[in-house]
Amino acid sequence: MINLVKTVTRSCEVSGEELHVMLNLRAQKKLDFVLVDIREMYEFSLSCIKGTDMLLPTSTIHQHMDELKKLASKLLIFYCHTGGRTAQMIFILRRMGFSNIAHLSGGIDAFHGEKLKNAPFPKNIRS
Template identity: 35%
Template structure:
């Protein structure tokens, strides 16, 4: 599969972004209650899959920017990634495993 990131790759990217050396958006596609329970530090947007096609419009101006998606176990984010490619987003990545395997900073 193309455009897949490991947890370690995302952690490295988040560290580089803190230093101004990486530019991307981190998007959680889980539901609000899941997000409020736990999410990755540095998440820029919550765009739940339950109303994805309407909610994704907030990212319309970022169609060429690198966007990393995650969910609980990488299933919903994979569906979201495919949908975003269909909608003309060119640089979308899916974090493999999902937040259940994430061992970096969370909130």
């Protein structure tokens, strides 16, 4: 488990399979991280990964940087549709000093675990 987290934070990427394992470990309270969807609200409504903690659309992220900084001690895992937006976000956040971050390589399309349609928005929605 520790090796998985080190690999993820070093590479700044997590595969769909790794995220599935990590979500299972989190459900067993063996791992703690924050899963953040950075897609827009309408995209979240279509499909989201079960276990998403926060919806933080890229169109509003600049307004919520203080909140992200407060979470910087936790592993933050971001996902979008195909991984393009999150790859750009990781690049920017790294330059801002964030180190405990990763993104889902290939986005939600690469995740074959449980997904929800028309899920209620997470409590931590930031629009």
